[in-house]
Amino acid sequence: MTYPKATLQEYGFKDYSKLKKVYSVLSKILVALIIFALYLPILVILIQSINSSTDLAVFDKFTLKWYVEIFKHDTLTDVILNTLLVSFCATVISTVAGTFIAVGINALPTKKRQRLILLNNIPLLNADIVTGLGIMLVFSLLLPIFPYIFGFPVLLIAHVFFTLPYVVLSVLPKLKEVDPNIMDAAADLGVKPYKALVKIVVPAVKAGIFSGMLLAFTMSVDDFIISYFTTGNGFDNLSIWIYGSIGRKSLTPAVYAFSTLLTLFTLVSLLISNALQKKGHRRKRI
Amino acid sequence: MNKKTFKHLSTPYLVWLYVLAVVPVVIMFALMFIRTEGVTIDEETSFTLSNFAILVEQSTIVAFYNSFKFGILTTLICIVLGYFVAYRIYKSHFGNKFLILTILILPMWSNMLLRTEALGNIMEPNNIISNLLSRIGIDISVNIKGTDFAVLAGLVFNYMPFMILPIYTALEKIDPSVEEAALDLGVTEVRKFWKVVYPLSSKGIITGSIMVFLPSLSGFAIPEILGKGNIFMLGNLIQQKFVQMEYYYGAILAIIILILILGSLVIISRVDKEAETLL
Numbered sequence: 001m002t003y004p005k006a007t008l009q010e011y012g013f014k015d016y017s018k019l020k021k022v023y024s025v026l027s028k029i030l031v032a033l034i035i036f037a038l039y040l041p042i043l044v045i046l047i048q049s050i051n052s053s054t055d056l057a058v059f060d061k062f063t064l065k066w067y068v069e070i071f072k073h074d075t076l077t078d079v080i081l082n083t084l085l086v087s088f089c090a091t092v093i094s095t096v097a098g099t100f101i102a103v104g105i106n107a108l109p110t111k112k113r114q115r116l117i118l119l120n121n122i123p124l125l126n127a128d129i130v131t132g133l134g135i136m137l138v139f140s141l142l143l144p145i146f147p148y149i150f151g152f153p154v155l156l157i158a159h160v161f162f163t164l165p166y167v168v169l170s171v172l173p174k175l176k177e178v179d180p181n182i183m184d185a186a187a188d189l190g191v192k193p194y195k196a197l198v199k200i201v202v203p204a205v206k207a208g209i210f211s212g213m214l215l216a217f218t219m220s221v222d223d224f225i226i227s228y229f230t231t232g233n234g235f236d237n238l239s240i241w242i243y244g245s246i247g248r249k250s251l252t253p254a255v256y257a258f259s260t261l262l263t264l265f266t267l268v269s270l271l272i273s274n275a276l277q278k279k280g281h282r283r284k285r286i
Numbered sequence: 287m288n289k290k291t292f293k294h295l296s297t298p299y300l301v302w303l304y305v306l307a308v309v310p311v312v313i314m315f316a317l318m319f320i321r322t323e324g325v326t327i328d329e330e331t332s333f334t335l336s337n338f339a340i341l342v343e344q345s346t347i348v349a350f351y352n353s354f355k356f357g358i359l360t361t362l363i364c365i366v367l368g369y370f371v372a373y374r375i376y377k378s379h380f381g382n383k384f385l386i387l388t389i390l391i392l393p394m395w396s397n398m399l400l401r402t403e404a405l406g407n408i409m410e411p412n413n414i415i416s417n418l419l420s421r422i423g424i425d426i427s428v429n430i431k432g433t434d435f436a437v438l439a440g441l442v443f444n445y446m447p448f449m450i451l452p453i454y455t456a457l458e459k460i461d462p463s464v465e466e467a468a469l470d471l472g473v474t475e476v477r478k479f480w481k482v483v484y485p486l487s488s489k490g491i492i493t494g495s496i497m498v499f500l501p502s503l504s505g506f507a508i509p510e511i512l513g514k515g516n517i518f519m520l521g522n523l524i525q526q527k528f529v530q531m532e533y534y535y536g537a538i539l540a541i542i543i544l545i546l547i548l549g550s551l552v553i554i555s556r557v558d559k560e561a562e563t564l565l
Binding site: 016027028030031034035037038039040041042044045047048051056058059097100101103104105106107108114116118119120121122123125126127128129130133134135137138141157161164168193197218222224225228229238239242243246251255256259262263266267270274 | 291292293294295296297298299300302303305306307309310311313314317367370371374382384385388389390392393394395396397398399400401402403404405407408412413414415417418443446447475496497500501503504505506507511521524525528533536537540543544547550551554555
């Protein structure tokens with residue numbers, strides 16, 4: 001007597017391969033759609049930057065005149081320079097200060113360190129509007145002594161305030177990876193602590209410093225709400241100026257051209273740094 | 287040499303944080319109880335509780351309702367879509383995941399207001415995209431600018447990267463052998479996800495939710511541009527009262543937002559003591 005052979009299904013095997021295929025196709029479509037939606041505004045900005053008509057709803061013909069206009073427009077050039085000035089200064093200050101602060105935090109005992117990290121998270125998590133309002137309130141107390149403090153000085157302080165935590169948080173994990181023995185080795189060889197810090201620890205964590213610097217600059221350039229509350233005396237950065245222009249319905253397409261240039265610049269520099277990294281890896285392997 | 291040599295390097299930062307993060311709260315707290323214009327204090331300034339009457343004003347209640355509605359909806363949609371994207375990148379076989387991630391956050395590098403304005407332009411019935419498409423024979427027109435949907439879409443796509451990044455960081459930290467172990471023990475893919483991967487990445491979801499919820503609740507540019515002034519949120523109210531120099535109004539609302547933020551700080555300090563997923 002022969003028994004029928006049990007099939008896989010009878011053992012409880014369920015064939016999901018078809019379902020998996022459907023899922024994989026659907027998920028690819030969804031991811032593509034989300035990425036498309038993220039890029040849609042960038043695409044519109046690109047199209048508008050090469051549109052010769054000032055009417056935002058009609059595409060007339062291809063032009064590059066708005067790219068020339070960036071340098072000719074009387075206020076746009078100023079606000080771009082203001083933005084770059086504030087962001088550049090804020091980034092330099094918070095990168096240098098943030099690195100040393102991170103070294104300090106790393107040297108604290110665990111309890112104290114965690115408490116300081118908690119405080120450090122405040123500017124990061126705090127709603128921009130509360131940070132902006134808060135800094136504005138602190139410095140308006142100083143107004144009777146320094147009547148012209150709003151504008152560049154307070155804007156710079158505010159930008160340093162909210163970019164510092166990014167540098168600190170980028171450097172800290174790299175500091176933890178540094179072998180504590182190398183500092184002892186430096187001391188054995190007769191190097192003073194602070195010289196050892198600059199010559200040994202800083203180079204060891206330079207990847208963290210660099211990514212913190214990039215983050216700080218990005219956040220600073222793109223900031224609107226905190227700048228809106230802390231500026232004054234006619235000192236506008238790009239975001240505040242764009243906000244004003246949108247309100248007045250007088251946004252020049254030159255801004256779109258500037259934004260497109262910036263996006264292209266970031267994309268190209270990213271691709272280059274990526275290619276360089278790959279090259280570096282290959283060399284290391286050999 | 288002891289690394290404790292450097293511990294005083296963090297002391298100035300503590301002072302700095304106290305001056306710029308704690309002192310403002312004290313000032314706001316004081317402003318809640320006095321009625322002044324700006325922060326000038328003179329003889330007429332007196333202690334009052336009448337400021338709190340603004341909390342029952344119609345505009346405040348509407349602003350609170352809108353802020354929470356949009357904040358919660360944005361966060362939920364971002365969790366679902368953001369988790370999905372982060373998970374797909376984590377599971378993908380591309381050699382350079384860092385590059386994909388950067389491409390995903392690249393739109394963040396261009397100005398937020400400009401992106402919102404561009405998005406607003408194509409939400410109008412006559413726009414540049416429909417103009418270009420009509421030339422090749424496709425006629426579509428949408429007219430959603432000024433609606434709830436427009437604001438929601440603007441918030442979701444503006445803050446989505448803030449959700450994707452922490453979730454991806456959390457996923458990346460999962461030891462792949464844990465997943466293999468789960469499969470060896472005979473669970474299905476779906477159960478493996480719910481019982482192993484999802485709990486291990488929940489840290490990222492919490493961080494991401496806070497990073498999305500707070501700004502979408504308190505921002506004022508997106509509802510103003512995409513809502514055409516129809517949708518009034520907490521941020522709009524604070525900004526309006528700031529322009530009118532009624533700082534006490536902003537102070538009360540800011541304190542309420544601050545309580546929410548303190549709550550999130552507590553959550554963050556519980557789940558992520560060293561703030562590893564915040565970047």
